[in-house]
Amino acid sequence: MKNDNIKNQYRVNEQIRVREVRIVGDSGSTVVPTRQALDMARDQGVDLVEISPNANPPVCRLIDYSKFLYQQKKRAKEIKAKQVKVEVKEIRFGPQTDEHDYNFKLKHAKEFLEEGNKVRAYVFFRGRSILFKEQGEVLLLRFANDLEEYGRVEHLPSLEGKKMFLYLTPKKAGVAKKSQQALDREKKANEQKAAPQTLVKENEEDKMELPANGGLFANAKMSDSAKEKIKKIKD
Template sequence: MAVDNKQKFQYRTNEAIRVKEVRLVGDNVEQGVYTIQQALRIANDQELDLVEISPNVSPPVCRVVDYQKFIFQLKKKQKEQKAKSVKVVVKEIRFGPQTDDHDYNFKLKHAKGFLSEGSKVKAYVFFRGRSILFKDQGEVLLLRFANDLEDYGRVESMPVLEGKRMTIMIAPKKVASSAPKKDKATKSETEDVEELSSED
């Protein structure tokens, strides 16, 4: 079967496979090591293609398969994995080192909402100028914040000072459900970042 070797997936096929021997796999073939000429003949007899699927082993592994169907299945699998992936939204909440109780409670309420929706919360204290002298106070504030959110989330990373920011990351707690859940691959990325800021 003729195949255009300029493939999106960069698989070498048929005569483009320039090695002496290959390990052959596939349906309706006896798996084993063959010369490239033998492998090409087997593929040609079945009106299929010889596709190099593992070029970095010795000898390279090749599959006897309809190349177009092979690529179709790869694309289908990629789409299924993408559909199962969950995008993790990270919401940012900013504090000053001397945030008052009213502002603190306002942001605490929003953080509870974010975590309940399944978003992560990245809370940080921004130290402006000489306020960096209050970094211990900022750490206490963030730990208090995490403690007040313990029913909604868990600390993913403890307070860390980076430049003028001290940051803590809080992830939502998994909600128990009686309904069976499908396994989902989680892809972490920060998107739709919502920042609650205060002026000290």
């Protein structure tokens, strides 16, 4: 279907029914009657292809139409390959998420942001767990702080029904996602390289510092109460 769209985008040979056209090539351009341009194409064993129909007169090239279509398809494929599709990835927490689950989801959020995707993290309050909404807010603020290197806060935690949402946007442009085999090889190499230097840091995950001005929360307004909640995490 996409190939047909490219093919139908251009008029060729007798489909071009204007009085005159501008022929462009390596040697420059010239305006000639359309009938003469068709004769030139036949003499050279190529096609008359209209590449700019809205110009006055329309711009055409003398080129093999099959070769021209191949070049257009190849160019469109290259442009698509360079584009990074931005998606919104969701991370779900409970109000009393344990440390192992928290670190597991933190790892995935880093990967999402590194790929150029946005992250929407939320705490789901089921039944009477809504009583722990303040605990859920602190959890999301800690989550944002731990991702400071990878993303910026787009929207501070806010309660919508039974869910409290936090929105993060990537700091850097995304890169093409690597295959799982490549990721496994990199992980193994990094583990071998870092093994002799590994240090155990106790209770570090329970500490966090209030970000400096212009840091993590540069694009979001933080209330005094939110600042106080971040400070409590340190105690």
